[in-house]
Amino acid sequence: MAATRLIPMHLQKSRSMGQCLKERTDYAKNDEKTEAGQFVSSYECDPSTVDLEFEITKNQYAVNTGRNPKEKDVIAYQIRQSFKPGETTPEEANQIGYETAMRWTKGKHAFIVATHVDKAHIHNHIVYNFTTLDAQHKYKNFFLSSFSLRRLSDLICLEHGLSVIPEKKPGEWQNRTTYPKKETKRDDIRNLIDSIFERKRPDSFDEFLRALEGNGYEVKRGKYISVKGKEQKNFLRLRSLGNGYTEKDIEKRIASEVIDIVSDDPRNVIAGKRAEQKTEKKVDTVLDIQSIIAKNKGPGYERWAKLHNIKAISKTLIFLSEKGLGDYEKLSEAAKEATDKFDYLSARQKEIEARLAEIKALRQHIFNYSKSRKIYMEYKTRKFDANFFEEHREPLTLYQAAKDAFKKYDGPIPTIRELDAEFQKLVKEKNQIYSEFKIARTEMRELLSAKQNVEHFLGEQNRLEQDIQKKKGDTSL
Template sequence: MHMNKGKSIQQCLKDRTDYAQNPEKTDGGILVSSYECDPKLVEEQFALAKREYQHNTGRENNNDVIAYQIRQAFKTGEITPEEANRIGYETAMRWTKGRHAFIVATHVDKAHIHNHIIYNSTNLDCNRKFRDFHLSGIALHKVSDIVCLENGLSVITPRKPSERSKRTVYPQRKSYREEIRESIDICMEQKPKDMEELIKLLQEMGYEIKRGKYVSLKGRDQKKFLRMRSLGAGYREEDLEKVFSGESAFTPDPKQQRTDENVYVKPEPKVDMLLDIQAMIAKGKGPGYERWAKVHNIKQMAQTLLFLEEHGLRDYDELSEKARAASERFGEITEKQKALEARLVEIAALKKHIINYSKTKDTYAEYRKSGYSKKVFEEHREAITLCKAAKEAFSKIEGKLPKIKELNQEYSEVLQEKKKTYAEYRQAKQDMKDLQTAKYNVDRLLKSEQSKEQDEKQKTTEQTL
C-alpha cells in the first residue's frame, strides 16, 4: 500500500483500515483481531511507528510502502467466521514472525468468508522495514496452505498451466442506468398518478433524489447521482410526464434494455382488443379509419383464434375460468411482491439502527450518567437522538435482536426472492392480459353474431308483414 497524492500517511492508512474494519462486513466489528496495536487507533499507531523510524534512522518515507495487505479466502461452508479470524491471525503471525503490528478483519458479507490482513511495513523496534522479495507471493501462499492444512481446511491444488481451465465467457454486469430503469418499471406497475408519486416510490426502494434543473437519482451502491434525462427513451422526465398526462403509454425504448437471458424483455403482444368501429365513427372518425379498423379487427380475431387453439381453449366456460384464475394469481403475486419490498425496507432500517446504536451507545451512557443534563444533550444532540431512535426501534422487536450478519443474510434471501417473484409477476400479468383480451374478443364476436341474427329475424318479419 503506497501513499496517495495529496494525503498524509495517516489518512491513507485510515482509508484502508476503515474499509477492512467496516462493521457491516465484520459482524459489527466483532470479527476484528490485532497484534501489538489497537484496531480503533491502528492508523495513528502505524503512523507513529513511521515517525519513530524516521527519527531513529534519519530516512524519509517519501514514495515508500506504508503497509502491506493479505487477502485470504476460504471454501464456502467449510469454516466459521471466528475460526477464519483465528486462522488469519496465525497466518499473519507466521508471515511477519511477530515483528510487525497487524490487524485481521474477517468479512462475512459475501458467500465466501475471507480475511483482510493489514500489517505495518515498519517493524515493532522502528529500525527496519519489511521488504517485499522475489516470489514472495508463492512463499506467502505456502505459509497460508500450511496453516490451513494443519487445521483440516481445503487448499487450492496446484495445476500446470496446460491443465487450467480458462474462462472465455464473462458475465455481463448490469449498469447503474439499467438498474434504475428496472426500478422505474417496477414503480410504473403500481400506476403512480404523477412524477411526485413516482419519486416517492423510488425513495421507498432506497434511492436518493436530488432536485435542480433536472431530477437525479442515486442507488445504494452508486457513488454519484445520475440524471433521469440520461436513462434513454421512455425513462426521461418529459417522456414520463406525457405518460402521467395521458398523452402516451409507458412504452420504453427496447434498445435501452439488455437482451441477455437474465433480463426481462417485454414480449410482443399476442392478442389485442377488437375496436368498437361504430362508436369511433360516431365520434367523428372518417372512412379511412373505418377501413383500417375493419382490417385490424380481422387480424386480431385471427390472432385470438390462434391463441385459443395453441392453449387448447375450445369451451367458453373454460376460457372464462382461466381468465378468472389468471386475474387471481396476478393479484396474489402483486401482494407478495409488496410484502417482500416492505421487508427489505424494514431490514435496511434495522441495520442502520444497529450500526447507529453501536456508534452512539457510549455517548448515551455518559448522557444518562450526567442525569440527562441539557448541556450534555446539546453537545451531543445528534448522537443521542440517533441512539434514542435506535432504542425505540429495538423495543418494537419481539425476542432477541438479530445480528448484522443475520440481517445481511436475510436481506440477500429476500432480495433474491423478490427478483424471482418479479419474473413471475411479469409472466402472470402477461397471461392475465392475453386471457382477458381473448375473452373480451370472443364476447364481442358472440354479441355481434347475436345482433346479426336479431337483424335477420327482424327483416324476415317485416317482409312477411
C-alpha cells in the first residue's frame, strides 16, 4: 500500500535556481533519513551532484529554446510515496520508487529516489528534472495527473505483492493517518532475550549474559546489569526493559518460574501503572508444579498451575495435530529443520548486506577515480609538486584512496553497470529472503515452543509415575 502525491517545486523569490535545487535534493538525500545514503538511487545523474546536473540541463534548455526561467516557474517535480508500516523493506520501497519514476517519466527525465526510514512509515522522495534529458522539451503536467500517478503506483505495488488503498467516499476521508510506534532499542533487546529463552533456556545467569555477548551485545556488570548493542550510544539497564526482563525476572525465567507481565510498555512498569489492555499470549512453557510447591506457593497457586498446564499442553496438542507431528521424533526433526533454515536465511542476509556495502564503496571509489584522474595526471606531469597537491588535496586524496582500494580488490575491477546489475540482483534476493525469513522465524518459534512444552509435560509425567512406583514399593515392604 502506498499513498502518492505529485508536488511541483517552484523557483523561489530572491533565490537562484541552483540554491532551490540544492535545498530540495539535499533534504531528499539526508544521510540521517536514508541510512547514510544507502537507500538513494538515481537515473541518468549522480546523487552527489544531482542539483548541478539538473541546473546544467535547464541552462542548455534555455539556450536551445530561448526560454529563460521566471519567478515561481516550476524547476522540478517531486513524487512523495508513503508505504503502510511493516508491509515492505527499505530496499523494496526504493525499487518500487525507481520503477514508479521510470514508468511515469518514460525514461525521458533524470531523477533520484531517496527512501526515508527515520519514521514508522517508510516513504520515498522522488525528484525528477523539469526538462528532458536532451534539453529540448519540458514536462507537461496535465489534468488529473495525481490520479494517474496514484493508479500507476497502485499497479506497481500490486506487482510487488503489496496491498492498495481502498477507494473511500468523501465523507469517509481522514485528515491524518495514525502510524504504529517504531520499534526502539529496548524492543530489540527484549526480542533477543525472548529468542534466547525460546532456543535453549540458560542454566545460569552468567550463561544468559554470555548469550547476550554472543549476539553482539556488550555487557557491563555492576550494581545493575547494563547492555549496549553495536548501534547504541549508551548502555541500557535490564531493569529499564520492564516486567519479564529485569535481573530478578530473568533469574525466575531461568528457574522456570511464572512471571506476570502486566504491560508491554516499560514506562508503565517503572511508574507502577498497570495496563488495562491485554494481549493474546503465545503457547506458554509448561510449568514445573513440583518446584512451585517446593517454594511454598500454597494450594491455591498449585491448583492454578495445574489448570495452566492443562491449557498449555492442550494448545500444544492442537498445534501438533494440525501440523501432523504426533510423533516426538518428527517434532524434533521438524524443529531442527526449522532452526537450520532460520540460521541459513539469517546468515545469507548478513552476507548480502556485507556485499551490498562492498559494492557501494567500490562504486564510489570508481566514481572518485574517474573524476580525479585528470587532476592526478597533471600532478604527475608537474613531478608531484607540493603546492599543486595542497591546491587539489581533496581530489588527489580520493584518487589515492581509490587506487589503494583497487589494489586490495581480488580480480579485475568491474564496471559501474556490472556493479549496479549485481546490486539490483542482490536487493531482489534480499527482499525474497526477508519474506522467507519472517515465515521461518515464526515457524521455528512455534516448533521450539511446542517441543519444549512436550518435553516438560512428559518429564513431569515420568516423575509422577516414578513417585507412584516408589510409594507402591514402600507399601509392599
